[in-house]
Amino acid sequence: MAQMKFMCDAERCIECNGCVTACKNANDVEWGIQRRRVVTLNDGEADEMSISVACMHCDDAPCMAVCPTDCFYKTDDGIVLHDKDLCIGCGYCLYACPFGAPQFPKQNAFGERGKMDKCTFCAGGPADSKEEEYAKYGSNRIAEGKLPLCAEMCSTKALLAGNAQDVADIFRQRVVHRGHKDGAWSNNPQASTDNLAYDAARKG
Amino acid sequence: MTVMTAQASTRAPSINTGWVRYLWRMAMLLVLVVFSLGVSQVAVAQADPEREMITAAPGISADQWRQVRSGDTSSNYRDSRHDSNYSLINASGETWRILRNRWVSPFGLIAVFGMASLIALFYLIVGRKELEAPRTGKKILRWPLLMRSLHWSMATLFIVLALTGMNLLYGKFIFRPLFGDAIWGAMISASKVSHNYLGPLFAILLIIMLVSVVKKNIPRKHDLEWLKQAGGLLKKGQHPDAGFSNAGEKVWFWLLATVGLALVISGFVLDFPNWGQSRDTMQWANIIHAVCGLGLTAVSLGHIYIGTLGMEGSIEGMTTGYVDETWAKEHHSLWYEEVKDQAITEEEVAARKAGDGHSEPSATRTS
Numbered sequence: 001m002a003q004m005k006f007m008c009d010a011e012r013c014i015e016c017n018g019c020v021t022a023c024k025n026a027n028d029v030e031w032g033i034q035r036r037r038v039v040t041l042n043d044g045e046a047d048e049m050s051i052s053v054a055c056m057h058c059d060d061a062p063c064m065a066v067c068p069t070d071c072f073y074k075t076d077d078g079i080v081l082h083d084k085d086l087c088i089g090c091g092y093c094l095y096a097c098p099f100g101a102p103q104f105p106k107q108n109a110f111g112e113r114g115k116m117d118k119c120t121f122c123a124g125g126p127a128d129s130k131e132e133e134y135a136k137y138g139s140n141r142i143a144e145g146k147l148p149l150c151a152e153m154c155s156t157k158a159l160l161a162g163n164a165q166d167v168a169d170i171f172r173q174r175v176v177h178r179g180h181k182d183g184a185w186s187n188n189p190q191a192s193t194d195n196l197a198y199d200a201a202r203k204g
Numbered sequence: 205m206t207v208m209t210a211q212a213s214t215r216a217p218s219i220n221t222g223w224v225r226y227l228w229r230m231a232m233l234l235v236l237v238v239f240s241l242g243v244s245q246v247a248v249a250q251a252d253p254e255r256e257m258i259t260a261a262p263g264i265s266a267d268q269w270r271q272v273r274s275g276d277t278s279s280n281y282r283d284s285r286h287d288s289n290y291s292l293i294n295a296s297g298e299t300w301r302i303l304r305n306r307w308v309s310p311f312g313l314i315a316v317f318g319m320a321s322l323i324a325l326f327y328l329i330v331g332r333k334e335l336e337a338p339r340t341g342k343k344i345l346r347w348p349l350l351m352r353s354l355h356w357s358m359a360t361l362f363i364v365l366a367l368t369g370m371n372l373l374y375g376k377f378i379f380r381p382l383f384g385d386a387i388w389g390a391m392i393s394a395s396k397v398s399h400n401y402l403g404p405l406f407a408i409l410l411i412i413m414l415v416s417v418v419k420k421n422i423p424r425k426h427d428l429e430w431l432k433q434a435g436g437l438l439k440k441g442q443h444p445d446a447g448f449s450n451a452g453e454k455v456w457f458w459l460l461a462t463v464g465l466a467l468v469i470s471g472f473v474l475d476f477p478n479w480g481q482s483r484d485t486m487q488w489a490n491i492i493h494a495v496c497g498l499g500l501t502a503v504s505l506g507h508i509y510i511g512t513l514g515m516e517g518s519i520e521g522m523t524t525g526y527v528d529e530t531w532a533k534e535h536h537s538l539w540y541e542e543v544k545d546q547a548i549t550e551e552e553v554a555a556r557k558a559g560d561g562h563s564e565p566s567a568t569r570t571s
C-alpha cells in the first residue's frame with residue numbers, strides 16, 4: 001500500500017504557475033475554482049520563496065474528522081477523496097484544513113456553497129460511470145497509471161508527487177547535493193527527470 | 205461510571221410503575237450508547253497538520269516556518285488563487301477542530317443527556333408538583349392567542365433546529381451506519397437546508413418574544429426567596445411568592461436574552477458567508493453557536509419538563525390560554541392578587557372562544 005504525497009521544493013519553485021494551469025486543464029474544474037495555488041512569501045526581496053500547494057492528502061485528515069456527512073474516504077493509495085453526492089457544502093472541511101484546500105463554487109446566503117471541490121491527486125472520485133466521474137471530479141490519471149499532471153508538468157521538478165517514501169528520498173538526496181555546482185541534478189540515480197515523474201503503477 | 209451508580213440508585217424508590225422503569229432503563233441505555241460514541245470520537249481525529257506541512261514543503265528555514273504559521277499576508281505575500289486572502293497555513297484550523305471534536309462534541313452530549321437523566325431522576329424521586337387545593341373551576345386568562353401562537357411557533361422551530369443541529373454534529377455516528385448512504389445523504393442534506401433557512405425565522409420570533417415579555421421578567425426582590433426555596437418544587441405545601449413570572453421563568457427568559465441572542469448572532473455569521481467574514485471568524489462563530497445551542501437545548505429540557513409533566517396545570521395556560529384560579533394562587537400569588545377579579549367561569553371562557561375571538565383580551569396585566 002502506497003501513501004501518496006505531494007512535496008514542493010521551495011528552493012526550486014520559480015512561481016511559473018505551470019502546475020496551476022496543468023491542474024485546471026487536466027480536471028476541467030468549475031469557473032472560479034483553482035485546486036492548486038502558488039504562494040509566494042517576501043515577493044521581490046532577497047529571501048523570496050514560493051511554494052505550490054493543494055490538498056496534501058493528510059494522514060488522519062482533519063477534513064475527514066470534522067465533516068458532518070462523513071463523506072471523505074482514503075483510497076488504498078492514501079489519497080483523500082470525497083463523495084459530492086453526500087457533501088452538503090457546510091464549509092467545515094475548509095475551517096479545518098491546514099492548507100486551505102477545499103473550495104466552493106458559490107458563497108451565497110443561507111450557507112449555499114454548492115459542493116466542495118478539492119484536489120483529488122488526479123484520482124477522480126466515486127461515480128457510476130467514467131463520464132460522471134470526469135464531470136464531478138476531473139480526470140482519473142491514477143487509474144491509468146499516471147501521476148497528477150501538476151507534478152508531471154512542473155518545469156523545475158520543484159513539485160513532486162508519489163509515494164511518500166520515494167518522494168522524501170529524492171528530496172533527501174537533493175539536500176545532500178545542494179550547494180553542488182549543478183544543484184541536485186548529477187550523481188543522483190533517482191533524480192533523472194524520468195524517475196522524478198514517479199510512476200504510481202510501477203511501484204504501487 | 206457515574207452512569208452506573210445513577211442506575212443503581214434508581215432502584216431505591218418504589219414509586220415507579222413497570223413502564224416508567226422500562227422507559228428509564230431505555231433512557232439510561234441510550235445515554236450509555238451515545239456517551240460512548242462521544243468518547244470514541246475523541247479517540248479518533250488525531251490528525252497532525254504540523255507533520256503534513258513538513259512533508260509538503262520540507263527544507264524551509266525556521267524563520268520561514270514562523271512567517272508561514274503567523275498567517276502573514278502582508279504586501280509582499282502573493283497567492284495565485286483568484287480572490288484568495290488565505291495564508292499558506294491555516295494555523296487556527298487545528299484549534300477549531302480540537303475545540304469542536306474533543307470538547308464541544310462530547311461535553312454537549314453529556315450536557316443534554318445528563319440533563320435528561322437528572323430530570324428523569326427528579327421525576328422518579330420527587331415526582332410531579334400537584335395542585336394542593338382543589339380547583340375552583342374559575343379561569344384566569346394567562347396567555348392570549350397571539351402569544352400562544354408565538355410560543356408554539358418558536359417551540360416547534362427550536363426543536364427542529366435542535367434536532368437538525370445535533371444531526372450535523374452527531375448524526376454521522378448513528379445514522380450513516382444505520383441507514384446507509386442514500387437515506388443518510390437525504391437526511392443530512394435536509395437537516396442542513398432546514399437548519400439554515402429556519403434559523404433566521406427563529407431569530408426573528410425570538411426577538412419578538414423577548415421584547416413582548418421583557419416587562420414581566422424584570423428581576424424583583426421576592427425572586428431571591430423563590431430561588432432559595434427552589435420554587436417550592438421540593439416540598440409539598442411550599443409556595444414562595446411570585447408575580448406573573450416566577451424566578452425560574454425569569455432565569456429562562458434571561459438565558460434566552462443572552463445565550464439565545466449569542467446563538468442567533470453566531471448563527472447568522474455562519475449562515476451568510478456572502479457577507480465576507482473570514483474563515484477564522486466562522487471558526488469562532490461555530491464554537492460559540494454549538495456551545496450556546498447545546499447549552500440551551502439542555503436547559504430547554506427543564507423548561508419542557510416543568511411545563512408538561514412536572515407541574516399540574518401549567519400546560520393549560522399555553523394551550524387554552526387560561527389557568528385555574530387555584531393554580532394561579534399557588535404558583536403566582538402576587539399576580540393572582542392583581543387579576544383575581546378577572547376570573548371567569550368555564551362557560552364564560554367557552555362563550556368567549558365561541559365568539560368571533562375578538563372578545564378575548566389581547567393582553568394580560570403584568571405584576
Ligand code: HEM
Nearest residue numbers: 090111365366369370373403407468471472474475494497
Ligand atoms: C438564528 C438561528 C440560527 C441560525 C441562523 C443557525 C445557523 C446555523 C448554521 C449556519 C450552522 C452550520 C451548519 C451548516 O451550515 O451546515 C449551524 C449549526 C448548528 N446549529 Fe444552528 N442556527 C440557528 C439556531 C440554532 C438553534 C436554536 C439551535 C439549537 C437549539 C442550533 C444548534 C446548532 C448546532 C448544534 C449546530 C451544529 C454545530 C456543529 O456541527 O459544530 N442552531 N447553525
Ligand code: SF4
Nearest residue numbers: 055056058061063097
Ligand atoms: S483537504 Fe486539507 S485537511 Fe483534507 S486531506 Fe486535503 S490538505 Fe488535508
Ligand code: SF4
Nearest residue numbers: 067087088090091093
Ligand atoms: S463542505 Fe462537504 S465535504 Fe466539506 S465538511 Fe461539509 S459536507 Fe463535508
